[in-house]
Amino acid sequence: MIDVALLGIIRRWHLRDQVPLREIAKRLCISRNTVRRYLRSEITEPAYAERQSASAIDPYAGISRNTVRRYLRSEITEPAYAERQSASAIDPYAFQLSGWLKTEAAKSRKQRRSLKQLHEELINLGFKGSYDRVAAFARQWREGQTEWVNSARKRTPPCQARQY
Numbered sequence: 135m136i137d138v139a140l141l142g143i144i145r146r147w148h149l150r151d152q153v154p155l156r157e158i159a160k161r162l163c164i165s166r167n168t169v170r171r172y173l174r175s176e177i178t179e180p181a182y183a184e185r186q187s188a189s190a191i192d193p194y195a196g197i198s199r200n201t202v203r204r205y206l207r208s209e210i211t212e213p214a215y216a217e218r219q220s221a222s223a224i225d226p227y228a229f230q231l232s233g234w235l236k237t238e239a240a241k242s243r244k245q246r247r248s249l250k251q252l253h254e255e256l257i258n259l260g261f262k263g264s265y266d267r268v269a270a271f272a273r274q275w276r277e278g279q280t281e282w283v284n285s286a287r288k289r290t291p292p293c294q295a296r297q298y
Contacts, residue, residue, distance in 0.1 A: 139206060141172055148173055223263035224271050227256055231268065235275050 140162065147153040147161075148169075155173075159166040224231065231252065238246045253261075253268045 139202060144169055144172060222267065222271075224256075224261070224267045227259065227261050228271065230259070231256065231271060232275055235272055239279070 144158055144162070147158050148155070153161075155166050155169050159169050162169075234247075234252055234255075238252075249269055249272055250265065252272075253265045256263075256268065
């Protein structure tokens with residue numbers, strides 16, 4: 135039998151990393167037929183008759199033995215990581231840029247300044263970040279504006295639509 139963690143390694147190597155079956159079998163010291171059988175089957179949790187030790191999984195998974203043990207003992211199948219929170223280079227200029235974006239949104243398309251022009255103006259103010267950061271900020275700002283507009287609409291049930 136094969137362990138769930140080992141099954142995940144086999145599938146990741148074969149499907150994502152395109153490692154050949156022969157190489158997978160050689161790395162894990164199991165037969166090619168076993169590798170082939172588990173790749174073809176829809177088994178997500180095989181039986182635990184023969185558990186692979188954490189130290190045997192460790193060199194192939196690229197994670198520590200303690201981490202492997204923790205996931206083998208728990209019911210969690212995928213690790214969940216907290217979203218990384220860090221200060222952006224554009225944070226000191228966010229208020230200025232959002233003001234510019236708001237004024238530019240009110241203008242017609244032909245009269246608007248492009249994001250490249252806004253980036254150049256930010257550089258003149260001392261911004262040391264890249265154009266990509268400005269474009270990402272503008273994208274998030276636009277998404278926030280459309281959410282705000284959509285949430286501001288008054289919703290009425292269909293039965294009350296024409297009753298004054």
